[in-house]
Amino acid sequence: MSAGIDFGRRVFAVRSRGGRVSTLVGLRPVLVCAVLIAAALAVAVLVLGSGDYPIPPLRVLRALSVGDIRFDRLVVWEWRAPRVLLALALGAALGVSGAILQTVTGNPLGSPDLIGFNTGAYTGALIVILLLGGGHYPTAAGALAGGLATAAVVQLLALRDGLSGLRLIIVGIGVSAMLAAVNTWLVLRADLAAAMSAAAWGAGTLDGLSWAHVTPALVVLAVAALGLIPAAPWLRALELGDDTARALGVRVDRARLLLVGLSVAFTALATAVAGPIAFVALAAPHIGRRLARAPATALGPAAVTGALLLATCDWLAQRVFAPTALPVGVVTVSVGGLYLAYLLILETRRTG
Template identity: 50%
Template structure:
């Protein structure tokens, strides 16, 4: 059924090419046409449910802590209308920035991971595996040692470091084009060298600066305030929307360069622009909270499985990334009594388990 409205439901009627006689034929998925885009309704529904779960975890984070609050007090504190000033301070100044950081920065990591996994056509193609997160961390360490712990200088250093790493990896990978597997191998090698260089930098720095760099390098939302999260959130949203503008070309490139050329996509230009945007996303997150590992690796694949999408979805990747980071931060804060761990410790544990499972799955496919 079609109409001339700006938003109409559409359903693809092409049977699955591998359908056998007697099998149930898949007549496609419910689609929504809006502003010239085809939107998969299952993807939208899945992303909406995951986002609600992330918000629920965030609301729980606003309530939990040594100074526990009721849901009513949380709502009052969010609007600065609580009778007790301490409630307004705890909710509005201490906990809310942390929750916003977890949701927005987690979404940014999810989008960045989705871009790289689509470009490489490989579930291992995430910025922390390829080395762009490590490069951003290197740039941040250098600026901390040279200019101090200012957020502006650290952010600039992280962005420059991430982009320089991307350029090096891109040049070393280039051979008549960029192949995903070669990009991953070169990125892993460069990550190992950068990790060694980062350790040397920290060991050579003054004790105070070394401690600041090491704490920041663990990946943490502790001490997150509005002065830090506001510019980071704005930058993350803008860069995420910029990735969304290339979503159609990204999906086409996932089908292969030949298909992209046949459909009029300028492959290398689009790929280069998307790499720059995705690296900038990682760098902004790294500047605000340090290098948080494995969220960008796991979120796109989890979102893809939940939505049962044919390709990697930026929308579900962002939602799952937000949920993973907020949930991991809740565990880091409250699962170990009075000890508050950096959220990066929790994501490394979860991500390590997921990476082992992913490698086993890939080995089974190859055998």
Template identity: 55%
Template sequence: MTTTDNTIAPVQRVDFGPGHTVISSPSGRFSLRLQRRSIIVCTVFVSFGLVLSLWALATGEITFSANELLHALFGNGNSSSELVVLSWRMPRVIMALALGAALGISGAIFQSLTRNPLGSPDIIGFNTGAYTGALIVIFLAGGGYFQIAAGALVGGMVTAALVYILAYRRGSQGFRLIIVGIAFSAILASLNTWLILRAGLEEAMSAAVWGAGSLNAMGWEHAKPALLAVTVFFIAAALLAPRMHMLEMGDDAASALGIRVEPSRLLLMVVGVGFTALATAAAGPISFIALAAPQVARRLTRSAGVRMGSSAILGAVFLLLSDLIAQRLVPDTALPVGVVTVSVGGIYLIWLLLREAKRN
């Protein structure tokens, strides 16, 4: 009599060359390749982000001890500490992390599709398009926060569609997409300036502050809808990540592997623009996070290409750190976070341009 063992074999850990580990099942149906350096770098930055988050929650005009902070976080604190920590500071910290991660992933997508470190939504002009949509709502419709957010979302999507159509010629090549995007961004920037100049003083000042990118006065009523939308795009990005990595091998190789190249590229663009438009809708156009985070992550992890996971982690940490600097740089004045990201990002952009020019 023969018996059959129907138990499932455990997952095995297999070394795959120096610096890599592959976790796979004996049948080969499941496998996950991990780069040890990436794991270490991501773990360090996740820990750093956690420390920054706790510091942001505990410090400010009202400072709490570690014990008071923990009691407030677990709902055991007094009413004033829970109000400050949970209602005032928590939404700002969570939004900084979520929007920073969204911008990091958006930058990774466009730098992967264009195969160029300058392929960023703020360079290509999608941020500017989202700002245009918000300005139209502010000046022509006089809408509130959610109407402005919807206008920014529509503006970013319409700009992306126009850039894609103008850059399309038997496929959307990366360099053409960047050139068309820069040109379109310049046109929209001129339109934005014209709209602000024609507006009233109060409207123009409000639009200018919002256009700098700010997390000031961020509450749960603003954060919850944005977090829900960002979560949907996070899921979509995770599902499309394998296609993005296959497209990096070239269109012919991706087609040979069964990937429909142009539809996959279009879906990735929609997700990347969606992240940028959502961030702009929630906090205004925040520049250079999407440009810098993927490239810094790539250099730290020494990966062959940009990766969504590491880009998201560094984007989240960068934006939270920038917001903390903006809050504390000038005493008694909370600067828009975009002021810090533009200042630091501008230096990074100059270095990147010089580096690319030297390489070419």
């Protein structure tokens, strides 16, 4: 069985063969991804050359490939490259996470930021920082555990006669509000030094990341991406509606449960490494879909858009008020808020 829509030079199709679902995508999303990747790499070169010791782009490229100027290579490769690489990787993870959740919930506002996964991760990190003394890896483990536990609670509370997208969002918002109150209480009861450390982590920051943090993050991201490959066609089937998805051989409730788990894994990874970075998971799928002119959420454009957004916002966080650097989460909130206001104005004009 197959279902498909022809959009000129772009094709969106879902096919079922013996209970297996496959998808076809057209040329435009691929071209958009290529352009966005080029833009993200250009921003990465710009960021690698920016700072108290500025390096022109050509010298940045030479430092990455040849390394004939030792100090350039030290600055670019050892000091700046881990941060830039993690910005690209974590931005892609957040973009994919938001794309999955928006598809599963059937709601353009479906995002880990709003459903409470980020808030739960912050709760886990706060417990480690305030009660166990902190440390990067213990804090990351606490954030990961908090995000996964919150996701499990939200899904259990929303799991009634099947996992409904709208119910998942409503329950998630309620759980997020409760956890936000818990987080405030924890910070207010902490001593000043611990509270300041927790607040800095909670803003979302890429400061202090090194190659020691890159390898574990990329390994976990690769494992999550491998898990997404066989599950990605389920997204296409779910976008056609539950009845059509069942006709294509998809076990809808099971597929939703597994896809939400994957979304949480991508979000928890980013939060564990850099803290709760807001709005990238919400905005990246929207922007990627508009650029690709896709009829539904596209994972590739969402991932590349997320990487470009986070790398650009991190560069702005470092340079706008230089020499004072801002947490990248402050910039993503500002940019995301402006984009959300734009979406609301656009929707008001369309419906009005």
